[in-house]
Amino acid sequence: MTDTPQNRDAPSSGPKKYRLDDPNNADKIYWLLIAICAVLFVADLFYHKHPYFEVEGGFGFYGWFGFIACVGLVFVARQIRKLFKRNENYYDENRNLGGDS
Amino acid sequence: MLLGIPPGLLLIGGAVLIPLMSGHWRKAYMTILPLAGLWALAGIEHGIYYEFTFFAYEIVPVRFDSLSLIFGYIFHIAAILGVIYAWHNDDTIEQMAGLAYAGAGIGALFAGDLITLFIYWEAMAITSVFLIWARRTDESFRAGMRYLLIQVGSGVLLLSGAIMLAQKTGSIAFEQMTLDGLATWLILIAFGIKCAFPFMHNWLHDAYPAATITGTVFLSAFSTKCAVYALARGFPGTELLIYVGAAMTVFPIFYAVIENDLRRVLAYSLINQLGFMVVGVGIGTSLAINGAAAHAFVHILYKSLLFMSMGAVLYRVGSAKGSDLGGLYKSMPFTAVFCIVGALSISAAPLFAGFIAKSLTLSAVGKDGYLLVWLMMMFASACAFHYCGIKVPYFAFFSSDSGKRCKEAPLNMLAAMGITAFLCIAIAVYSPWLYSLLPYPVKYEPYTVSHVINQSQLLMFSALAFAILIRYKIYPPPINSTNLDFDITYRKWLPAAYRWFLALTADGWHSILQDLRIGVTRFVKHMFQHHGPEGVLARTWPTGSMALWVAVLLGGFLLIYYF
Numbered sequence: 321m322t323d324t325p326q327n328r329d330a331p332s333s334g335p336k337k338y339r340l341d342d343p344n345n346a347d348k349i350y351w352l353l354i355a356i357c358a359v360l361f362v363a364d365l366f367y368h369k370h371p372y373f374e375v376e377g378g379f380g381f382y383g384w385f386g387f388i389a390c391v392g393l394v395f396v397a398r399q400i401r402k403l404f405k406r407n408e409n410y411y412d413e414n415r416n417l418g419g420d421s
Numbered sequence: 422m423l424l425g426i427p428p429g430l431l432l433i434g435g436a437v438l439i440p441l442m443s444g445h446w447r448k449a450y451m452t453i454l455p456l457a458g459l460w461a462l463a464g465i466e467h468g469i470y471y472e473f474t475f476f477a478y479e480i481v482p483v484r485f486d487s488l489s490l491i492f493g494y495i496f497h498i499a500a501i502l503g504v505i506y507a508w509h510n511d512d513t514i515e516q517m518a519g520l521a522y523a524g525a526g527i528g529a530l531f532a533g534d535l536i537t538l539f540i541y542w543e544a545m546a547i548t549s550v551f552l553i554w555a556r557r558t559d560e561s562f563r564a565g566m567r568y569l570l571i572q573v574g575s576g577v578l579l580l581s582g583a584i585m586l587a588q589k590t591g592s593i594a595f596e597q598m599t600l601d602g603l604a605t606w607l608i609l610i611a612f613g614i615k616c617a618f619p620f621m622h623n624w625l626h627d628a629y630p631a632a633t634i635t636g637t638v639f640l641s642a643f644s645t646k647c648a649v650y651a652l653a654r655g656f657p658g659t660e661l662l663i664y665v666g667a668a669m670t671v672f673p674i675f676y677a678v679i680e681n682d683l684r685r686v687l688a689y690s691l692i693n694q695l696g697f698m699v700v701g702v703g704i705g706t707s708l709a710i711n712g713a714a715a716h717a718f719v720h721i722l723y724k725s726l727l728f729m730s731m732g733a734v735l736y737r738v739g740s741a742k743g744s745d746l747g748g749l750y751k752s753m754p755f756t757a758v759f760c761i762v763g764a765l766s767i768s769a770a771p772l773f774a775g776f777i778a779k780s781l782t783l784s785a786v787g788k789d790g791y792l793l794v795w796l797m798m799m800f801a802s803a804c805a806f807h808y809c810g811i812k813v814p815y816f817a818f819f820s821s822d823s824g825k826r827c828k829e830a831p832l833n834m835l836a837a838m839g840i841t842a843f844l845c846i847a848i849a850v851y852s853p854w855l856y857s858l859l860p861y862p863v864k865y866e867p868y869t870v871s872h873v874i875n876q877s878q879l880l881m882f883s884a885l886a887f888a889i890l891i892r893y894k895i896y897p898p899p900i901n902s903t904n905l906d907f908d909i910t911y912r913k914w915l916p917a918a919y920r921w922f923l924a925l926t927a928d929g930w931h932s933i934l935q936d937l938r939i940g941v942t943r944f945v946k947h948m949f950q951h952h953g954p955e956g957v958l959a960r961t962w963p964t965g966s967m968a969l970w971v972a973v974l975l976g977g978f979l980l981i982y983y984f
Contacts, residue, residue: 393675394895
């Protein structure tokens with residue numbers, strides 16, 4: 321469903337440089353994320369947990385659980401896409417009203 | 422109550438007057454109406470109003486208590502924000518439908534009996550469908566039709582259940598029910614349809630992305646949360662709901678990952694969020710009901726915010742598909758920031774709205790020891806950040822640059838998003854305010870060291886998973902597609918079965934007709950043979966032969982008589 325864009329004239333300010341366009345900066349964000357994760361993982365040593373369940377009290381549970389959950393999710397979703405993906409007009413919605421097709 | 426008008430009727434009646442005004446007056450009027458409604462609700466006395474007896478049944482049009490009021494406040498706030506977001510839109514039908522729909526939702530919250538609830542329930546269906554049809558495309562017309570059928574169907578089930586319950590118990594009061602007969606089951610299913618229970622959820626991801634830019638913002642707020650309220654009122658502590666809710670948190674995630682239309686991703690994520698609330702209702706302890714109500718409150722805010730930001734993208738670029746977008750932060754930096762605030766809120770990042778609400782429900786699940794349900798909800802939380810919190814802003818505003826350049830969203834959209842984003846953060850930073858509105862007294866401190874660190878770990882590691890999967894190109898890229906869901910049953914299979922049945926019966930009917938026709942032809946031919954022009958029985962006989970035959974007959978008679 322593509323609507324007519326409203327006022328799509330860009331502010332004409334010439335090609336502007338953006339920091340995120342630089343692949344080096346994208347890399348930096350990636351490594352920063354890994355560093356934050358490492359710090360958070362180690363932080364588990366320094367506070368007392370109040371777990372409701374035994375598994376929750378395991379070292380770095382929230383970290384590895386979140387990571388495995390998301391990777392697992394994507395791998396399963398890729399298989400689901402193979403199974404369930406159809407053409408965009410699968411339901412044939414774009415035919416005209418009243419027209420018989 | 423303002424001028425003694427019930428809160429729902431205030432907006433519905435007010436919406437009728439919209440065409441009488443024009444220009445800025447109309448916009449001011451539309452904004453002030455829900456504001457006045459909210460003001461009237463503040464500090465109102467709990468209790469029932471305007472009750473009357475109708476054919477021996479007690480009708481209670483308005484009931485204020487702590488459970489209905491918290492939903493009432495947020496419904497009004499959502500209506501105000503939705504109206505501001507739609508200021509630029511001069512479509513009278515949409516304006517009327519939007520406010521009347523909000524009014525119907527609010528009316529349903531304060532309904533004290535099942536008949537009043539039914540009336541508002543159907544009013545919600547009928548008013549909201551115009552927000553879909555106002556898109557004025559073939560696709561939205563069809564999606565709206567499907568939506569309307571399902572929503573009205575839900576109302577019919579509700580009415581059937583209410584009538585059966587009235588016959589059994591002699592009362593139509595909307596109170597806590599137990600699943601002990603067909604009547605209450607029908608009511609539960611009616612609520613379940615509106616709450617997008619598994620296999621009843623397809624209307625949501627079908628219709629919401631098909632609605633108008635401003636219409637989706639309204640739609641996302643009212644129907645489903647009204648259903649959550651109805652469940653919390655009618656079926657708290659129903660164990661079945663715990664498992665239904667847990668399923669709802671998990672299954673939409675897989676669809677959200679592979680979906681391309683970002684507004685549809687948000688629709689799937691809406692079901693996932695409803696799952697948390699349904700689990701809370703299913704557990705039914707005061708902590709869990711508080712969790713469900715708090716979650717509904719903040720969810721309305723951040724889900725509106727996300728739909729607003731994607732609506733702004735759709736408005737400016739003309740598409741909200743991941744495959745068409747990318748790099749938009751350069752053109753729409755404010756929208757990008759607001760979208761990220763919404764994304765962090767839905768992901769329950771510390772200091773954002775979801776954090777102080779979701780944890781109530783999770784604690785309630787933990788306290789009651791449902792390990793499997795808790796793990797499913799943890800999985801859903803981690804993945805919610807992954808597929809909604811990161812995916813939506815990433816593919817719209819970052820990702821590889823699509824080269825599309827456009828203007829920033831209109832000022833009124835930015836204002837609506839700005840206010841919503843502010844509320845999302847303010848509510849989380851000062852948690853006692855929301856907690857003071859909850860149905861039961863709260864003793865809960867969301868910002869403990871372990872809670873903050875645990876939640877940060879969960880979110881950062883799922884962000885890391887996203888980054889790694891994108892970096893190594895494992896993440897499924899956004900592509901144009903239709904992903905089959907349960908709606909294939911009624912969009913493809915049932916119509917096909919119907920056509921097959923039609924063809925079959927048509928064949929049968931034709932052969933019956935043909936046999937009849939052959940029979941009739943044979944009969945006519947037979948008659949023609951004997952009675953037609955050359956037929957034996959139709960020949961013109963000479964008078965003489967007649968006399969001869971009479972003589973033969975008389976002769977025969979004489980012979981018989983003689984013997």
